Amino acid sequence: MSTTAIPTNTKWWNGGRSPFNASYGKVMMWYFLMSDAFTFGAFLISYATLRFSLNDWVDANHVFNAFPFFGHQDLPLAFVSLMTFILIFSSVTMVLAVHEGHKMNRKGVENYMILTILGGIAFLSCQAWEWTHLLTGEHFALTKSGAIEMLNTTVSHNPWGHRISGEVLTNALRHTSPDVLRSMILEHNHSATLASLKDLNANELISKIDLNEVYVGRSGPAAFGSYFFGITGFHGFHVFSGVVINIVMLAKTRLGHFEQRGHYEMIEKAGLYWHFVDLVWVFVFLCFYLI
């Protein structure tokens, strides 16, 4: 694609010119991104190592099956697909901004930068919703104490183990506190009210639970939350800083800094960072949601 005439027998390493035919800033941005790739790589490999070392992990299709305003419908992968397409699309608008920069079209750069920033903000909002959903959503889980408790997904709690049934479930119910039993009844029996269950003892409460309806899992490996929030958080922080960088670039474009300079290379460098964020998401998406 590069059409700049470069003699084929150019001696790149003879001094006097950049052997990479790129400016210092751009080469250093590449090296920074390479080192950042190793940071993300190390996180993801650490996660994968731990997962390989355990007989069981969580079923991502079960954990990530919610969509805003769709209540309790089981929609595996739907929300994260939306996030993925938002990020891919904002990557496209970024590369279009770089393209407009090559044409020295200031208005075009501005418009595409605005779209890219909006894409980044949309992605961050989705991530905020997803985190809130995981951190606040409580689920019935059989903990090591032998009782069923209501757990949310945090760095120390994971309610997403395999579903329990039969004798394991009836045994666990006998050790479970009346408060949790009441919540279990209320979840599937919509005619029951808290007041009508108030005076029942534990055995009466257990008899009211429809064992086929209620979903109780084992508590899964606690590391799931640490890795999920750690890695998606680190990625989200990259998206956030990318949005900040893009806003600065938009401001500098508006002020005409790049026009005065005669080239839009800063947009290219910010673009490299932004595409890298998309690149990392490809692997985060693969490791946490698909596999």
Place this chain on the structure above:
Amino acid sequence: MSDNVMTAAELHMPHDTSAGTGRIWKIFRLLSVITIIELALGFGLARHWYGEPELHHTAILFVKGTMCILSLAKAFYIVSVFMHLGDEIRNLMMTIVVPLCLFIWFITAFLWDGNSWKNLKNTNAGSKPDQTEQVVPAVIEKGAKE
């Protein structure tokens, strides 16, 4: 020496400005299609294969492997076209790509280690036998998913 110092403007190698945005949209479509295929495979895992892990263990591994390869293809197109590394000269390309080959060892060695760790625990050959008590019943009950 001042001759040797080149400004960013001189160095800046404009990519073909006359070229349209056709290539960008083509890659966008390609990335979207790959993502949709990945999602279809993911739905397949969700809806069918996860139901019977024992029966389809090899099938699951195959599907997951396919998803990994598709992700690598996506990564290639993002780096090569969106980040224009494919348009840079070979010197710059190699200084980025060659160090990344470290990942081949990095991934292989650590996954191997994780797997061996699991085998040690499952066969009670590890140094902390109490850990196996939490792990083994889950296997008997439901079968290893991974």
